[in-house]
Amino acid sequence: MPHDNLPIDDAPQAGTALAQLETPALLLDEARMQRNIERMRSRLQALGVAFRPHVKTNKSIDVTRRLLPGGTGPITVSTLLEADYFAGHGFTDILYAVCIAPNKLAHVAALQDRSVRLSLILDSVETARLLADERQRSGRAFEVLIEIDSDGHRSGVKPDGPELLEIARFLEAAGIPVKGVMTHAGSSYDSPTVEAIRAMAEQERAATVLAAQRLRAAGSACPVVSVGSTPTALFAERLDGVTEVRAGVFVFFDLFMAGIDVCRVDDIAVSVLATVIGHRPDKGWTLVDAGWMAMSRDRGTAGQRVDQGYGVVCDLQCRPIEDLILVGANQEHGIIGHRSGRPDNAPHLPVGTQVRILPNHACATAAAYRHYQVLGPDGALLASWPRFSGW
Amino acid sequence: MPHDNLPIDDAPQAGTALAQLETPALLLDEARMQRNIERMRSRLQALGVAFRPHVKTNKSIDVTRRLLPGGTGPITVSTLLEADYFAGHGFTDILYAVCIAPNKLAHVAALQDRSVRLSLILDSVETARLLADERQRSGRAFEVLIEIDSDGHRSGVKPDGPELLEIARFLEAAGIPVKGVMTHAGSSYDSPTVEAIRAMAEQERAATVLAAQRLRAAGSACPVVSVGSTPTALFAERLDGVTEVRAGVFVFFDLFMAGIDVCRVDDIAVSVLATVIGHRPDKGWTLVDAGWMAMSRDRGTAGQRVDQGYGVVCDLQCRPIEDLILVGANQEHGIIGHRSGRPDNAPHLPVGTQVRILPNHACATAAAYRHYQVLGPDGALLASWPRFSGW
Numbered sequence: 200m201p202h203d204n205l206p207i208d209d210a211p212q213a214g215t216a217l218a219q220l221e222t223p224a225l226l227l228d229e230a231r232m233q234r235n236i237e238r239m240r241s242r243l244q245a246l247g248v249a250f251r252p253h254v255k256t257n258k259s260i261d262v263t264r265r266l267l268p269g270g271t272g273p274i275t276v277s278t279l280l281e282a283d284y285f286a287g288h289g290f291t292d293i294l295y296a297v298c299i300a301p302n303k304l305a306h307v308a309a310l311q312d313r314s315v316r317l318s319l320i321l322d323s324v325e326t327a328r329l330l331a332d333e334r335q336r337s338g339r340a341f342e343v344l345i346e347i348d349s350d351g352h353r354s355g356v357k358p359d360g361p362e363l364l365e366i367a368r369f370l371e372a373a374g375i376p377v378k379g380v381m382t383h384a385g386s387s388y389d390s391p392t393v394e395a396i397r398a399m400a401e402q403e404r405a406a407t408v409l410a411a412q413r414l415r416a417a418g419s420a421c422p423v424v425s426v427g428s429t430p431t432a433l434f435a436e437r438l439d440g441v442t443e444v445r446a447g448v449f450v451f452f453d454l455f456m457a458g459i460d461v462c463r464v465d466d467i468a469v470s471v472l473a474t475v476i477g478h479r480p481d482k483g484w485t486l487v488d489a490g491w492m493a494m495s496r497d498r499g500t501a502g503q504r505v506d507q508g509y510g511v512v513c514d515l516q517c518r519p520i521e522d523l524i525l526v527g528a529n530q531e532h533g534i535i536g537h538r539s540g541r542p543d544n545a546p547h548l549p550v551g552t553q554v555r556i557l558p559n560h561a562c563a564t565a566a567a568y569r570h571y572q573v574l575g576p577d578g579a580l581l582a583s584w585p586r587f588s589g590w
Numbered sequence: 591m592p593h594d595n596l597p598i599d600d601a602p603q604a605g606t607a608l609a610q611l612e613t614p615a616l617l618l619d620e621a622r623m624q625r626n627i628e629r630m631r632s633r634l635q636a637l638g639v640a641f642r643p644h645v646k647t648n649k650s651i652d653v654t655r656r657l658l659p660g661g662t663g664p665i666t667v668s669t670l671l672e673a674d675y676f677a678g679h680g681f682t683d684i685l686y687a688v689c690i691a692p693n694k695l696a697h698v699a700a701l702q703d704r705s706v707r708l709s710l711i712l713d714s715v716e717t718a719r720l721l722a723d724e725r726q727r728s729g730r731a732f733e734v735l736i737e738i739d740s741d742g743h744r745s746g747v748k749p750d751g752p753e754l755l756e757i758a759r760f761l762e763a764a765g766i767p768v769k770g771v772m773t774h775a776g777s778s779y780d781s782p783t784v785e786a787i788r789a790m791a792e793q794e795r796a797a798t799v800l801a802a803q804r805l806r807a808a809g810s811a812c813p814v815v816s817v818g819s820t821p822t823a824l825f826a827e828r829l830d831g832v833t834e835v836r837a838g839v840f841v842f843f844d845l846f847m848a849g850i851d852v853c854r855v856d857d858i859a860v861s862v863l864a865t866v867i868g869h870r871p872d873k874g875w876t877l878v879d880a881g882w883m884a885m886s887r888d889r890g891t892a893g894q895r896v897d898q899g900y901g902v903v904c905d906l907q908c909r910p911i912e913d914l915i916l917v918g919a920n921q922e923h924g925i926i927g928h929r930s931g932r933p934d935n936a937p938h939l940p941v942g943t944q945v946r947i948l949p950n951h952a953c954a955t956a957a958a959y960r961h962y963q964v965l966g967p968d969g970a971l972l973a974s975w976p977r978f979s980g981w
Contacts, residue, residue, distance in 0.1 A: 221670070221693055223981055255921060277922045279612070297922050298867040300879055301942040302612055322868050325941040353923055354868050354877050385920065476689040477713050477745050486745050488691055492668075493981075496887035496954060529776065530646060530953055531668045531688050532744055550716040551692040562921055563887060567957070569980045588979070589960045590614060590884075 215580045217515060217553060222474040223493035225568040226555060227262075227584070228517065230576050231468035232450060236265055239432065239449050246438045251275050251294060251425065253447030256562045259571060260288045261584035262450060275427070275445045279306045280590050286315045294318040294425070296381070296445065298346060298354060301329050308339060318423075320381060322346040322355050327366050331373030343370060344379045344423060345414075349406035350386035350399065358410040367419050379423025380410045383445070387430040393460050400435035403428075408440035430461045451561040454511060458503035469565060470517060470555035471510070472572070473533060475548045483542025484526075485535040489556060491528040495563035509533065510556040515578065517555050521546065525556060606971045608906060608944060613865040614884035616959040617946060618653075618975070619908065621967050622859035623841060627656055630823065630840050637829045642666050642685060642816065644838030647953045650962060651679045652975035653841060666818070666836045670697045671981050677706045685709040685816070687772070687836065689737060689745060692720050699730060709814075711772055713737040713746050718757050722764030734761060735770045735814060736805075740797035741777035741790065749801040758810050770814025771801045774836070778821040784851055791826035794819075799831035821852045842952035845902060849894035860956060861908060861946035862901070863963070864924060866939045874933025875917075876926040880947060882919040886954035900924065901947040906969065908946050912937065916947060 217226075243250045252266045255277035263285065264270060272292030276282045282293050291314060299307070299319045310317050319341055321327055330341055345366055348355030356362040358380075367377045384403035390396040403426050414421040426438070427445030429452075438444070451469045452462040473489035491509065500507040509525035512535050523545065526536035533556070537544035548554065558564035565571075571584040608617075634641045643657045646668035654676065655661060663683030667673045673684050682705060690698070690710045701708050710732055712718055721732055736757055739746030747753040758768045775794035781787040794817050805812040817829070818836030820843075829835070842860045843853040864880035882900065891898040900916035903926050914936065917927035924947070928935035939945065949955035956962075962975040 218693065221697060221981065222691065297879060298877065300613065300865040300867050302609065302865055302944075306612060323941060326868065329942065353920060353925070354870070474691040474693055476691050477717065479745070486689065488688060491888075491954070492957060492979075496889070497882075498887070498889075529744060534744070550714060551720065553693075563882070566883060567980060588883075589958060590612065 217472060217578065217580070220472060220572060220580075222472050222553065223489040224472045224572050225565060225570065226470050226472050227451070227571040227573045228468045228470075229573050229581060231466060232262070233265065235449055235452060235462070235466060235468060239446060242433055243444055246435060248438050248441050249273065249443040251443045251445050252450070253277070253296070253427070253445050254281055254285065256447040256565065257450055257586065258284070258565070258588065259584050259586040260285070261582070262571070266450065273443065275447070278590050279303060279310070280587070282310055282315065282317060284587060286310060286313050292316050294320075294344070294381070294445070296320060296383070298322055298326060299330070304333050308337065311339065316342060318342045318344055318378060320344045320346045321366070324362070324365055324369050327369045327373070330375060331369065334373055334375060341375050342378045343375055344381045344425065345377060345410070347380050347382040347407050347410045349382040349403045350384050352385040353383075355382060358406040358413070363410055363413060364417050367414050367417060371419060377414055377419040377421050379421050379425060379442070380407050380414065381423070381425035382407045384426070384428050384431050387428045388455070388459070390430065390459060393434060396430045396434045396459070396461070397436055400431035403431050404435065404438055404441055411440065429456060430459065433461060448561055451565070453561040454507045454557055454559045455499040455503070458500050458505060458507070464511065464519065464557065465517070467557050469561050469571075470513065470557050471564065473554055473556055475550050475552040475554070477550065478547070481542065483536055483545045485545065485548050487533045487535060487554065488531060489533045490531045492530050492567055494525060494528060494533065494556065494558055495560060495567065497558070497560040497563040499559045507559060510558050513555040513557060515553060515555060520554070608863060608969065608971070611863060611963060611971070613863050613944065614880040615863045615963050616956060616961065617861050617863050618842075618962040618964045619859045619861075620964050620972060622857060623653070624656065626840055626843060626853070626857060626859060630837060633824055634835055637826060639829050639832050640664070640834040642834045642836050643841070644668070644687070644818070644836050645672055645676065647838040647956065648841055648977065649675070649956070649979065650975050650977040651676070652973070653962070657841065664834065666838070669981050670694060670701070671978070673701055673706065673708060675978060677701060677704050683707050685711075685735070685772070685836070687711060687774070689713055689717060690721070695724050699728065702730065707733060709733045709735055709769060711735045711737045712757070715753070715756055715760050718760045718764070721766060722760065725764055725766060732766050733769045734766055735772045735816065736768060736801070738771050738773040738798050738801045740773040740794045741775050743776040744774075746773060749797040749804070754801055754804060755808050758805050758808060762810060768805055768810040768812050770812050770816060770833070771798050771805065772814070772816035773798045775817070775819050775822050778819045779846070779850070781821065781850060784825060787821045787825045787850070787852070788827055791822035794822050795826065795829055795832055802831065820847060821850065824852060839952055842956070844952040845898045845948055845950045846890040846894070849891050849896060849898070855902065855910065855948065856908070858948050860952050860962075861904065861948050862955065864945055864947055866941050866943040866945070868941065869938070872933065874927055874936045876936065876939050878924040878926060878945065879922060880924045881922045883921050883958055885916065885919060885924065885947065885949055886951060886958065888949070888951040888954040890950045898950060901949050904946040904948060906944060906946060911945070
């Protein structure tokens, strides 16, 4: 029992005041989260598509149950550990949205043996051949989507290129029907305006629908057309031909999303509770016990219109304090300074003062924590929800 | 039991081949680690100082037992969770090297009640007053070191300023003897040459010894003079007046340390095992299943002479493959490309190929994993060592 000496049941009890929480701690504002979920849900209802939320951001059964009260799926995962965890909580319809590698097939089989309908993705004949070999060897059935490149940012095959049909031919010949196509328009994160996001959403839709049409014309059933990213899901004007949407970070939002006008700063549902531990008045610095381990090394806002450093510093009601940001971070030390860099502009926060720091990227920040400390509308701790990380 | 559905005993067995490991996985080359430990140990023996290794990098009882076969300390920690864990494994002499905050005093008391001699640090009268209040309230004794600013990079009081003696007077009057002084010359990480590191080591030594001398002249016993950082510990030419050295990252090293000539690339003991999952030949990209969640968002080498992207790509024997680096990273996707950016220069690595990726920053990368997969000299898996993260 290697971890016998690590406390695993150290979650604070409901009713604990923030002042009693040891810091750093990850706070989750339940009302903001619920509002974010409702926004996405109503948007997708209006567009007439199914929702397959990406749980990589939250990695928590409690958050995911708010997303999907039914509790069996559909969900999207980024790791097979996520699939394990949610399968253990009764979820059976799971899309693993990273191209499958041969050393994960034993794990896939173990999930199938637990009655999980696990959909896999791939974007090459090379991988299709590995799956076909495995099908031949084991007799197992696989549900496979072909990944489409809708914006050139990462993986996938071109919707109008020859590889798409080659892969489908190879799969169908091996007895693996093409279940569908999927894409992730990651470039939407770099869209400078809401108009650009709308255009990207249409590009994402059109590419994926085109790929599905070509596959159907070539004889595949291809019932699923899956798209997704938080920006395109929220700003798409139409999703004709799309059957489902995947998105994850919207549940919490973050400064990066606020920086491209996908949300407002006061929609951000997660923050890091930190405590002032010292000062450097000559530099205008306030030191807190939340460094990059607590915030993550993500500096995504550095390339945006407003660089938020390692995060925006707020009071306990989550209102930004003047222009304070985390200007620097070591492993367990954060340095609060004024955005202007002028030492005189920073207010004095006494040692022991607690602040809440909004993160650049919710997925990266949340990954460092074992719990969400869930706050009710009055700021009291409602619950402590476990989450996990790793593979 | 919130985590009942999360597999926690999924560590591979000794003798497993790398090809059978699910990826990403964190590999630890035992021989390199042992060599790194011997290098530090012999250096500190030659300098005639005690060693108080920083365990924040490894967060593993198995690694720490290699550092300190005695198994009771002294160690340095960056979180009280580290103190809990190592106390549970018998370590009793622990320095918590982040200025103490009032909301951690109940935790400190709980550690003291487990017979841990926990040393605390502070750098202000404000914090000294909080400790004095707690001493008055609870009657508890505290072992306290004053943090010294030896290089202006973060926290601490000036070794020659008035605050040092004010803090000491306040503590001693409250019945809290000053146990010592400590500093961390974090600026050594930015030293462009080994000569600059040597100069920084002397600056670190001189500042701390000066502070101790002033405290002793003012009547404090101040038996401990504690300095530390991997670069200064390895390149200090003398440590007269210093009683102990703290360092942590040397046990693994990383590309950042190699970038300032503190180690060679083939001293780096941790690497991330990843699997090829696809290609974009038009861009010269090879996609792997290790993104920034597996490597961390640390881009510390971006400001060095050689920017290593998100890591240096090696073969299974950990030899760098030509000039391949991780040129980009999404959450679970890494993009391998040639350093030159020219698509034609990258060799084809078939789907399923495993590579080992050396990290920019060992502390940040290791934090994402629940185990070290320990490799023997023949590349076979010797053991799986658990590690932890969080607070």
